[in-house]
Amino acid sequence: KAKERGNNFQFYSSSLNGISVRKMELENGLRKALEFNQLMLYYQPQCSLTTGEIVGMEALIRWDHPEHGFVPPSEFIPLAEETGLIVPIGKWVLREACRQRKNWSKAGIADFPIAVNVSVRQFEDDHFIEYIAAVLEEMDLDAGLLELEITESIMQNLQRSSYILHQLEGMGVLLAIDDFGTGYSSLSYLNRLPIQKIKIDKSFVQEVPFLASQEMLVKTIIDMGLNLNYIVIAEGIETEHQLEFLRQNECAVGQGYLFTKPLPADQIERYLERNKSG
Ligand code: C2E
Ligand code: CA
Ligand code: CA
Ligand code: CA
Numbered sequence: 001k002a003k004e005r006g007n008n009f010q011f012y013s014s015s016l017n018g019i020s021v022r023k024m025e026l027e028n029g030l031r032k033a034l035e036f037n038q039l040m041l042y043y044q045p046q047c048s049l050t051t052g053e054i055v056g057m058e059a060l061i062r063w064d065h066p067e068h069g070f071v072p073p074s075e076f077i078p079l080a081e082e083t084g085l086i087v088p089i090g091k092w093v094l095r096e097a098c099r100q101r102k103n104w105s106k107a108g109i110a111d112f113p114i115a116v117n118v119s120v121r122q123f124e125d126d127h128f129i130e131y132i133a134a135v136l137e138e139m140d141l142d143a144g145l146l147e148l149e150i151t152e153s154i155m156q157n158l159q160r161s162s163y164i165l166h167q168l169e170g171m172g173v174l175l176a177i178d179d180f181g182t183g184y185s186s187l188s189y190l191n192r193l194p195i196q197k198i199k200i201d202k203s204f205v206q207e208v209p210f211l212a213s214q215e216m217l218v219k220t221i222i223d224m225g226l227n228l229n230y231i232v233i234a235e236g237i238e239t240e241h242q243l244e245f246l247r248q249n250e251c252a253v254g255q256g257y258l259f260t261k262p263l264p265a266d267q268i269e270r271y272l273e274r275n276k277s278g
Contacts, residue, residue, distance in 0.1 A: 026076060029065055030085050034092060039063055041096050042262035045271070046115070046233060046255045049247050054275060056147065056233075058115040058255065059097040060262045061089070081121050090122040091131060098139045098146060100265055105145070109272060113174055115147040120154055129167050136171075143172035149199065150175065152183030155190075162193060169194035176233070181221055191228060198225050202236020202256070208245050215245070222251045 033039050039061060046056030063071045080086040094116055101114040122128055136143055148168065154161040165175060176197035177190070181204060200221050207214035218234070225232035234246050237256030246254055260271055 043268045044262040046253050049254050056112050086119050086121045095135050098135050098141050102139045102141050113145045113147040118148045147174035149178040151178050165193050197231040200234045205234050205236045208242045219249050222249050
């Protein structure tokens with residue numbers, strides 16, 4: 001028995017080491033990625049469910065690792081948050097997204113805002129507001145063309161978050177709650193924050209029509225959003241059926257593979273062209 005347990009422990013600890021070796025490699029790799037421009041942004045449109053018009057564009061980070069290949073953000077964003085690297089990475093994302101939005105403006109591409117994911121660690125950075133102001137200034141970009149997607153976790157530090165959100169509102173930056181319904185959230189506080197949009201998480205949307213309870217949840221979030229004057233956007237729309245369900249329930253905006261997967265900027269430009277003529 002004791003021996004068995006010993007072996008189990010051996011196995012356990014070496015697999016733990018396995019994990020931390022990969023983690024360390026990824027962490028070092030991430031630093032290099034920043035330095036050697038291995039990070040890139042893909043873009044996914046947000047479409048009006050009534051007119052089909054493109055009303056927004058989310059920037060999503062991609063890392064093309066020279067040895068491991070494509071590392072999904074679900075793997076390196078949590079690590080970047082843990083190590084604090086999310087702060088410089090987040091700065092790069094913000095600047096790159098704003099640069100791209102400005103280029104699109106110069107090319108006469110319609111004035112939908114660019115949506116950037118912001119993790120709570122960035123929010124806690126003392127220079128967050130200053131940095132955003134500096135980037136908008138540098139790129140000569142209208143603040144109304146920048147939208148920040150934040151999660152409900154910012155409510156864990158409500159006082160500070162509220163202060164920052166109000167400052168952003170004052171600057172004219174748009175604000176959205178991401179992954180709505182999955183996190184810690186107090187509706188009474190939510191309503192006091194200067195947020196214009198809520199994004200229904202794809203985990204709910206994808207259960208339509210398979211789980212009646214999730215369908216009801218999606219319906220309820222849309223109704224609540226409408227009543228509280230939020231723009232409600234559903235992410236992860238993959239089927240016509242889901243699209244129809246969301247339309248029938250008056251969800252304003254949608255995003256998902258049904259429209260297109262996230263694509264690099266040049267491919268998105270072609271998508272926009274096709275969307276305009278078609
Ligand atoms: P998220 O912000 O909830 O983004 C939505 C995710 O769903 C994206 O995954 C997107 O590619 C994917 N998606 C879009 N449409 C569909 C669909 O129809 N079906 C399915 N199955 N998936 C769909 P991605 O790009 O892998 O990003 C994962 C998460 O990583 C994001 O979730 C976000 O939390 C985080 N992330 C991505 N880019 C950044 C970034 O620049 N900064 C920060 N802080 N986090 C980021
Ligand atoms: Ca997002
Ligand atoms: Ca989500
Ligand atoms: Ca998210």
